Amino acid sequence: MRLLLTSGGVTNPSIRSALEDLLGKPIAESRALLIPTAQWGHPLCGPESVSRSVAAGPGSQSFAGLGWGSLGVLELTALPSVGADRWVPWVREADVLLVDGGDAAYLCHWMRESGLAGVLPSLKDTVWVGVSAGSMVLTPRVGDSFVEWPSATDDRTLGVVGFSVFPHLNAFPENTMAQAERWAEGLGVPSYAIDEQTAIRVVGGAVEVVSEGEWRRFGV
Numbered sequence: 268m269r270l271l272l273t274s275g276g277v278t279n280p281s282i283r284s285a286l287e288d289l290l291g292k293p294i295a296e297s298r299a300l301l302i303p304t305a306q307w308g309h310p311l312c313g314p315e316s317v318s319r320s321v322a323a324g325p326g327s328q329s330f331a332g333l334g335w336g337s338l339g340v341l342e343l344t345a346l347p348s349v350g351a352d353r354w355v356p357w358v359r360e361a362d363v364l365l366v367d368g369g370d371a372a373y374l375c376h377w378m379r380e381s382g383l384a385g386v387l388p389s390l391k392d393t394v395w396v397g398v399s400a401g402s403m404v405l406t407p408r409v410g411d412s413f414v415e416w417p418s419a420t421d422d423r424t425l426g427v428v429g430f431s432v433f434p435h436l437n438a439f440p441e442n443t444m445a446q447a448e449r450w451a452e453g454l455g456v457p458s459y460a461i462d463e464q465t466a467i468r469v470v471g472g473a474v475e476v477v478s479e480g481e482w483r484r485f486g487v
Contacts (some may be wrong), residue, residue: 273397274436295336300357307373315480344381369399387427409422448485452470463480
């Protein structure tokens with residue numbers, strides 16, 4: 268897969284350009300599936316926030332408003348009862364998976380439970396665009412401070428990439444650079460703190476930061 272890991276979505280021209288480069292064609296010609304599942308696991312999210320994600324009008328910064336050629340919703344909690352013979356073709360036909368934020372541990376659970384995690388390695392040409400938890404779920408760990416789902420056993424996630432992500436830098440009072448430094452110290456893996464104007468592009472193991480804002484890399 269080709270990855271575009273963001274904190275706040277496609278929020279500026281640089282991130283949008285990176286997305287279209289990964290797609291290899293305009294957004295208006297691309298087929299997208301929006302995955303809102305992570306929101307159900309976060310105490311600050313629910314029916315209204317999910318509705319805002321999937322029903323935003325053209326021109327908004329949300330996934331739904333980017334002007335896709337086609338846009339569908341893929342709810343991971345429904346997939347086990349639907350059957351892989353139905354949903355796997357939906358995923359393979361999509362050019363891009365748009366994975367919204369919420370709780371990364373909850374999203375990780377349902378990616379495994381639904382079977383989507385097992386399908387990811389075969390999606391060679393598919394683009395994954397994550398927002399917050401939708402980005403963090405592909406990392407090795409998210410840190411205990413980002414786990415809100417009560418049923419989570421720990422902070423480990425899928426480990427598709429070899430670094431962790433601290434999103435929403437300076438967007439909330441507790442998401443300062445100093446807090447990001449303390450968060451990074453306990454992870455044991457490289458990590459990035461990124462703000463709403465920053466994305467991390469990953470293609471074939473090559474990592475590139477795309478930013479019109481503030482970010483920082485922490486080593487180990």
